[in-house]
Structure formats: C-alpha cells, structure tokens
Amino acid sequence: MNRSFKEVLGSGKFVVTSELGPPKGTNLENMIHHVDLLKDKVDAINVTDHQSSVMRYPSLGGALIVKERGGEPILQMTCRDRNRMALQADLMFAYSRGITNVLCLTGDAVVVGDHKQAKGVFDLDSSQLLTAIRTMESGKDLGGSDLDGAVNFCAGAIVTPEANPIEPQLIKFEKKIAAGAEFIQTQAIYDLDNFKRFMDYARPFGVKIMAGVILLTSWRMAEFMNKNVPGVFVPQPLIEEIKSAPKGGAIAKGVEIAGRMIRRIKEESICDGVHVMAIGKEELVPDILKEAGLANGS
Amino acid sequence: MIRSITKQKPFEEVLELLSGLDRIFLAGCGTCTTLCRTGGMPEVLEMASKLGEKGKIVTGQMVIPVACDELTHEAVEDHKQAFSEAEAVLMMSCAYGVQTMSKQVGLPAIPALDTLFVGKEMGLGRFDEVCTQCGSCVLGLTGGICPVTACHKGLLNGPCGGTNNGKCEIDSDKDCAWTLIYLKLKEQGKLDLMRKYHDLRNHNVEPKPGKIRLPLE
CATH class of the missing domain: 3.40.50.2300 (Response regulator)
Structure with missing residues (x-):
C-alpha cells in the first residue's frame, strides 16, 4: 500500500474499499488475519465503530492495526458514544498515529444494540462532525482555542440512495458535502438502474462516490434486509436468483452477484468505485473482486 | 395542556x-x-x-x-x-x-x-413528548415540529440513515421527525429552511438544574 487514500481518490482509478468489524473481546487474531488478507487487495479498509450499537473492540484500535500492518485504514466515527470533547481527542490521537481517513456517521440508536440502557450521546451529528474536522484542520478546536499542532484528514460520509422519501436524504447529503465531505460510501444498493438515477443527481457535486455492495449469503438474508434494514432494497429477481442456486451454493451465487454488480458499475462508469461489505465473510472479498475482474486491487 | x-x-x-x-x-x-x-x-x-x-x-x-x-x-x-x-x-x-x-x-x-x-395530550389516552425544554428553540425553522425532541437522536440537520419509510429505526410505531418536518416544510413551500445548516448545539443554555429569578420589585 503505497498511496494514501486521498491520492487514490484523486488518481481517477476505480476505487475499492472494504470493511472490517472489530471483535467482541481482545482476541484480535481473526481481525488481523482479515487485515492481512485485504490490505493489498483494496485501496482502504473501513473499521466499523460498534456497528449496530453492539459494543466491540474500538474502531480506533482496529484502524491502528490496519495501519501497523501496512494497510490504509478509514476510521469510522459515530456520534453515538462520544461528546465533542471525546471526538476531538480521538481525532487528534488518530492523526498523531498516522490514521488520516475518517468516515463521519451519526451512528445507530443505542436501543437497537446490546447495551440498550446506555445513554446515546449525539452531541454532534454527522455533518457537524465533518465541520469539527475542518475546524480542527484550521488549527482551532470547537471551543475556539488554538491547537498546538492541527490535524489533516480525508473525511467522508454516507448516503442512502434507496431511502424513502429520498429528498430529506439528499438535502442531508448536500449538507455533508458543504461541511467538507470528500468521499461518500453509500448504503448497500442492489438496483443499479435506480442507483444510476441517484448518480445523475449526485455527480455534479464532484464528490467521490463509492457504491455500497453487501454480499448476499442467502435468500433469507436478502428478505431479512428488505424487512429490517432501513434503506436497503434487494429486488425480487435477485432473491429468486439466489433461491435457484444448487444446495449449498447460495454463497457462491452471492459472490457471483456482487462481482457482477461491481463489474457493471466499473464498466459503465456508474460511480467512482465500490465499498464491499462482506459482514463476517471477509475471506470472500478477494473472490468477489476476482469475479468482478479486479483481482489485483483493480 | x-x-x-x-x-x-x-x-x-x-x-x-x-x-x-x-x-x-x-x-x-x-x-x-x-x-x-x-x-x-x-x-x-x-x-x-x-x-x-x-x-x-x-x-x-x-x-x-x-x-x-x-x-x-x-x-x-x-x-x-x-x-x-x-x-x-x-x-x-x-x-x-x-x-x-x-x-x-x-x-x-x-x-x-x-x-x-412532559407531554401533550393528543387525544383521549394519547400523549406525545413534543418539547424537552432545550433552551434554544428551533421550531421557527422546522415547520413547528421539534427535532430535538421528536427525533430519537435529537438531530438538527436532517434524518439519519435509520429512517425507514417515514418511521424511526427504534420503533415502527414512532414517526421519523425529519420526514414529518420535510413534509410540513414542503407543504408550506419552505423546504429551503431544511437546507439551512445548524451549527453545534449549546447543551448548557440553562445549565442543569434550571433556576430563574425574575428581577421583580
């Protein structure tokens, strides 16, 4: 990994990112294995921040491991668990240790996770976290005091192109760009024709957009997401396609579908890249990239 | 009341x-x-x-x-x-x-x-929390619906990614405040208000515990 993520974004190449969820506990073996597996195959690796509000090893710790092992980390930061003081402190720490990419998220509600009685903080929202980063880059903290040593980040955010209604999401998307987002990783998309319409709207903003691709591992998973994951819609023909897979072949079919989508996104230049989420099946990410014709990190 | x-x-x-x-x-x-x-x-x-x-x-x-x-x-x-x-x-x-x-x-x-x-009676046996006395009222910019209260996360700059067909990610019985605000502002022809960026909130307008003494003679 020679180029920083910011350089990759500026290079015009088809960007490929993936993500890891840190473990619940201090056994880091599996995560380290996945870091080593992915670090040379993708342009950057997101490390999630207590995803779905389930308490885990911190994203900052995971991002450090990616860095230490020669990968390019994207630190996911939610506003759920830290007030503006703690967020700024963690940003300074991250920067001081060479972590220079941050994905700014509001964060899931505490009550959907495994510490349902915890206090959700939400002192800032995702667009305000972007503002915080840009403020700190100017050498000031959010209290207006001077920093002895500023930060410098490549900061990004997310958007949900399939949300209903979509317009409130688009207004927020524009606020995030105005607040300084340089890249956008989308929530999972499966209907590329719909996504193309989103891109027709989004392209003029000039921000780099990576389409979210979640590996489907079974038709049940697809139906579960349709029912339970806000803003994710797997079209019925895709569900039927997985159902048609031979016994034991659902995952291979999912890899094929993900690879096919990525290939089409690249070939038709629908957006600037993809963000591949394998959710616990990280060892399949190289197969997905191979299926997409991106075997050597595109 | x-x-x-x-x-x-x-x-x-x-x-x-x-x-x-x-x-x-x-x-x-x-x-x-x-x-x-x-x-x-x-x-x-x-x-x-x-x-x-x-x-x-x-x-x-x-x-x-x-x-x-x-x-x-x-x-x-x-x-x-x-x-x-x-x-x-x-x-x-x-x-x-x-x-x-x-x-x-x-x-x-x-x-x-x-x-x-502290809630408002919306009908017989129906009570909704509509204000949490934050000390910095934004109702003039949000179609008369309070996002600090009606949004589970108290977000000021629009919906989170958990909004789901107009409902909140924490409970499908609860409306997404930002969908309500959006629909209201759209109806009023004032969607531009939703585009306004809200800077960081002051959580200490009146530091807890609230205490006011009017200068009465």
Missing part, C-alpha cells in the same frame, strides 16, 4: 420502597395521573386494596386536585388525623407532586409511579 406523563412502578418495587413502613397514607393526583390512569381515584382504590392484602394499614387516602400545587398543604390539613397516623405517604402523582408533598410533610413521600416525560 401539557401533562406530566407517568407509568406505575411494578408493585414489587413499591413494596420494596415501603419495606419496614406499615402505616401508609395514599395520595393520587386529580390532574395528570388521573388522565394517564396511573393515579386517579380508581388507581388509588386499587392500590389501597393491594396494600391491604400485603398487610399494610392505609390510614387514609385522597386524590389531591393538583398534587404539584403549593395548595397541597391544605389537602394535608384536611386529613391531619390520617397523616399523623401514617409512617409514609405513597404518592400516585408525578415526581413534581412527590417533591411538593415531601416539602409539606415530615413523612417520607414515596413515589408509586415513574415520571416518563
């Missing part, structure tokens, strides 16, 4: 709070807890009977018209005898009433209810 919205504590918890206390005066409230059906006359009578079954002696009972009002001391006067025989007052009012009673009598005032929020 705004109401203090309550729910009854589990009876086991009430008994735990009353352990070692055998003679109880029982007081409900004629206002909010009557409306919430948590501390009106029927609930007070039911509590009296349940306490009786557990061997407690109810020295007296009443429904105070407005338990948070300073006039509570008059109610105490009216039931002087029953209060003097009691070791504690079990309050079936909101926490405002409990604290008012606590100041009026020497006896421990013990809550039988949990106070959930």
Whole structure:
C-alpha cells in the first residue's frame, strides 16, 4: 500500500474499499488475519465503530492495526458514544498515529444494540462532525482555542440512495458535502438502474462516490434486509436468483452477484468505485473482486 | 395542556420502597395521573386494596386536585388525623407532586409511579413528548415540529440513515421527525429552511438544574 487514500481518490482509478468489524473481546487474531488478507487487495479498509450499537473492540484500535500492518485504514466515527470533547481527542490521537481517513456517521440508536440502557450521546451529528474536522484542520478546536499542532484528514460520509422519501436524504447529503465531505460510501444498493438515477443527481457535486455492495449469503438474508434494514432494497429477481442456486451454493451465487454488480458499475462508469461489505465473510472479498475482474486491487 | 406523563412502578418495587413502613397514607393526583390512569381515584382504590392484602394499614387516602400545587398543604390539613397516623405517604402523582408533598410533610413521600416525560395530550389516552425544554428553540425553522425532541437522536440537520419509510429505526410505531418536518416544510413551500445548516448545539443554555429569578420589585 503505497498511496494514501486521498491520492487514490484523486488518481481517477476505480476505487475499492472494504470493511472490517472489530471483535467482541481482545482476541484480535481473526481481525488481523482479515487485515492481512485485504490490505493489498483494496485501496482502504473501513473499521466499523460498534456497528449496530453492539459494543466491540474500538474502531480506533482496529484502524491502528490496519495501519501497523501496512494497510490504509478509514476510521469510522459515530456520534453515538462520544461528546465533542471525546471526538476531538480521538481525532487528534488518530492523526498523531498516522490514521488520516475518517468516515463521519451519526451512528445507530443505542436501543437497537446490546447495551440498550446506555445513554446515546449525539452531541454532534454527522455533518457537524465533518465541520469539527475542518475546524480542527484550521488549527482551532470547537471551543475556539488554538491547537498546538492541527490535524489533516480525508473525511467522508454516507448516503442512502434507496431511502424513502429520498429528498430529506439528499438535502442531508448536500449538507455533508458543504461541511467538507470528500468521499461518500453509500448504503448497500442492489438496483443499479435506480442507483444510476441517484448518480445523475449526485455527480455534479464532484464528490467521490463509492457504491455500497453487501454480499448476499442467502435468500433469507436478502428478505431479512428488505424487512429490517432501513434503506436497503434487494429486488425480487435477485432473491429468486439466489433461491435457484444448487444446495449449498447460495454463497457462491452471492459472490457471483456482487462481482457482477461491481463489474457493471466499473464498466459503465456508474460511480467512482465500490465499498464491499462482506459482514463476517471477509475471506470472500478477494473472490468477489476476482469475479468482478479486479483481482489485483483493480 | 401539557401533562406530566407517568407509568406505575411494578408493585414489587413499591413494596420494596415501603419495606419496614406499615402505616401508609395514599395520595393520587386529580390532574395528570388521573388522565394517564396511573393515579386517579380508581388507581388509588386499587392500590389501597393491594396494600391491604400485603398487610399494610392505609390510614387514609385522597386524590389531591393538583398534587404539584403549593395548595397541597391544605389537602394535608384536611386529613391531619390520617397523616399523623401514617409512617409514609405513597404518592400516585408525578415526581413534581412527590417533591411538593415531601416539602409539606415530615413523612417520607414515596413515589408509586415513574415520571416518563412532559407531554401533550393528543387525544383521549394519547400523549406525545413534543418539547424537552432545550433552551434554544428551533421550531421557527422546522415547520413547528421539534427535532430535538421528536427525533430519537435529537438531530438538527436532517434524518439519519435509520429512517425507514417515514418511521424511526427504534420503533415502527414512532414517526421519523425529519420526514414529518420535510413534509410540513414542503407543504408550506419552505423546504429551503431544511437546507439551512445548524451549527453545534449549546447543551448548557440553562445549565442543569434550571433556576430563574425574575428581577421583580
């Protein structure tokens, strides 16, 4: 990994990112294995921040491991668990240790996770976290005091192109760009024709957009997401396609579908890249990239 | 009218709070807890009977018209005898009433209810939290719907990614505040207000505990 993520974004190449969820506990073996597996195959690796509000090893710790092992980390930061003081402190720490990419998220509600009685903080929202980063880059903290040593980040955010209604999401998307987002990783998309319409709207903003691709591992998973994951819609023909897979072949079919989508996104230049989420099946990410014709990190 | 919205504590918890206390005066409230059906006359009578079954002696009972009002001391006067025989007052009012009673009598005032929020009655038996007294009102920019309160995360700059067909990610019975705000502003032709970036909130407009002294002569 020679180029920083910011350089990759500026290079015009088809960007490929993936993500890891840190473990619940201090056994880091599996995560380290996945870091080593992915670090040379993708342009950057997101490390999630207590995803779905389930308490885990911190994203900052995971991002450090990616860095230490020669990968390019994207630190996911939610506003759920830290007030503006703690967020700024963690940003300074991250920067001081060479972590220079941050994905700014509001964060899931505490009550959907495994510490349902915890206090959700939400002192800032995702667009305000972007503002915080840009403020700190100017050498000031959010209290207006001077920093002895500023930060410098490549900061990004997310958007949900399939949300209903979509317009409130688009207004927020524009606020995030105005607040300084340089890249956008989308929530999972499966209907590329719909996504193309989103891109027709989004392209003029000039921000780099990576389409979210979640590996489907079974038709049940697809139906579960349709029912339970806000803003994710797997079209019925895709569900039927997985159902048609031979016994034991659902995952291979999912890899094929993900690879096919990525290939089409690249070939038709629908957006600037993809963000591949394998959710616990990280060892399949190289197969997905191979299926997409991106075997050597595109 | 705004109401203090309550729910009854589990009876086991009430008994735990009353352990070692055998003679109880029982007081409900004629206002909010009557409306919430948590501390009106029927609930007070039911509590009296349940306490009786557990061997407690109810020295007296009443429904105070407005338990948070300073006039509570008059109610105490009216039931002087029953209060003097009691070791504690079990309050079936909101926490405002409990604290008012606590100041009026020497006896421990013990809550039988949990106070959930200050809400607005939206119809019979329907109460919604619509304001959390944040000290920095944004209603003028949000179509008269408060995102600090009505959005679970209190977001000022639009919906999170958890919004789901107009509902909130935490509960499909709860509306997404930002969808409501969007629809309202759209209807008013004022969607530009939604594009306004809200800077970081001041969480200490009136640092807790709130205390205001007007300069009256």
